[in-house]
Amino acid sequence: MSQVPSPIPLPDDAADEHDADGGKMSFLEHLDELRTRLMVSVAALLVGFLGAFAFISPIFEFIMRPLQEILPNDGRLVYTEPTEAFFLYIKIAALAGLVLAIPVILYQLWRFVAPGLYSREKRFAIPFVVFASVFFVGGALFSHFLLFPWAWGFFAGFTTDYMQFFPRIQPAFSLYVKLLLACGVVFQMPTVVFFLARVGAVTPRFLVRNTKYAVLLIFIFAAVLTPTGDPVTLTMMAAPMILLYGFSILIAWLFRRRETD
Numbered sequence: 001m002s003q004v005p006s007p008i009p010l011p012d013d014a015a016d017e018h019d020a021d022g023g024k025m026s027f028l029e030h031l032d033e034l035r036t037r038l039m040v041s042v043a044a045l046l047v048g049f050l051g052a053f054a055f056i057s058p059i060f061e062f063i064m065r066p067l068q069e070i071l072p073n074d075g076r077l078v079y080t081e082p083t084e085a086f087f088l089y090i091k092i093a094a095l096a097g098l099v100l101a102i103p104v105i106l107y108q109l110w111r112f113v114a115p116g117l118y119s120r121e122k123r124f125a126i127p128f129v130v131f132a133s134v135f136f137v138g139g140a141l142f143s144h145f146l147l148f149p150w151a152w153g154f155f156a157g158f159t160t161d162y163m164q165f166f167p168r169i170q171p172a173f174s175l176y177v178k179l180l181l182a183c184g185v186v187f188q189m190p191t192v193v194f195f196l197a198r199v200g201a202v203t204p205r206f207l208v209r210n211t212k213y214a215v216l217l218i219f220i221f222a223a224v225l226t227p228t229g230d231p232v233t234l235t236m237m238a239a240p241m242i243l244l245y246g247f248s249i250l251i252a253w254l255f256r257r258r259e260t261d
Contacts, residue, residue, distance in 0.1 A: 033115075037108040044104035048097030056089055059096050066144065067172055070153045071165065079169045088169050095177060099140060103133045124198055131191040139187030142240060143180040151179065151226065151233050182225045186241055193248035200257040207249045214245050 052059060067077060079085045106129045114122055152175070159165045196202040207214070222237035 033112060037112045041101070041105045041108045044101040044108075045094075045097055048100035049093050050097075051100060052096035053089075053093040056093055060089065060092055063092055063095075063144075063173075063176065066149050067152060067167075067176065070149060070156050071167070075165065077169045077172055078166055084169055088173060091173065091177075095180070099137065102136050103129055106132045121198060124195070128191065128195060131194060132188060135187040135189075135191055136184040139183035139185070140180050142187070143176075143183040147183060147233070147236055148176055148179050150236060151175070154230055154233060179225075183237075183240075186221075186225070186237075187244060189241065189244045190248045190251050194251050194255055197252040197256050202252055203256060204249050204253040207245075207252055211245070215242060218242055218245065 064077070068075070071077075079088075107125070110125050110128055114125070152172075156165050156167075193202060193207070197204075218241045219234070219238050222234050222241060226233045226237050
């Protein structure tokens with residue numbers, strides 16, 4: 001009686017391909033998965049919004065203080081529509097809720113793309129979420145304490161004997177949100193490089209060899225993001241991006257894909 005031959009052990013790469021093939025999903029399954037991830041993300045945003053709204057007074061004080069302190073002659077922000085100030089509280093709670101919900105949203109993003117990854121790549125879910133959350137919050141704090149006060153002071157500095165700066169709440173807060181979200185996205189550079197290095201898409205040597213092009217693109221990107229256009233604000237936006245690029249090279253070296261993986 002012949003025996004059934006035992007399965008031949010697969011090499012790591014073949015095992016990964018086998019694992020990836022087994023994780024393939026149909027188009028409708030992808031849509032259902034996307035719907036699930038979006039529902040969880042929206043629920044996290046709602047919980048974050050309600051949690052932030054419960055403490056809206058200290059959050060409002062934290063955000064509005066740098067806007068008011070830089071105005072000349074102890075000026076105040078003004079509103080001209082009956083509902084403008086009320087909706088400002090809603091928007092601040094929504095922004096704070098987004099910051100609180102970022103870890104959950106990023107984890108749902110990872111869960112959505114995970115079926116297309118190899119088994120060795122799926123192990124990095126927690127580092128991805130932690131890195132991305134920390135750098136997003138770091139970018140938001142950089143904008144709040146450094147970049148936005150300087151840009152806001154630049155706009156407020158045109159007050160003369162002929163002109164007085166009386167900013168409305170809505171455009172002032174819109175500028176604050178744009179810079180905060182832009183810095184939160186820009187600070188994701190090490191996280192993106194971490195993932196690309198793990199899948200073998202970039203190497204430390206590639207990043208070092210293209211540093212001069214990266215610096216040029218960073219200044220172009222900073223010029224697009226900064227609303228003032230003055231060289232100091234542009235440099236303040238580009239400087240952390242250059243530092244993050246250097247840190248990304250270190251990340252790529254530490255977490256580069258090795259042949260033995």
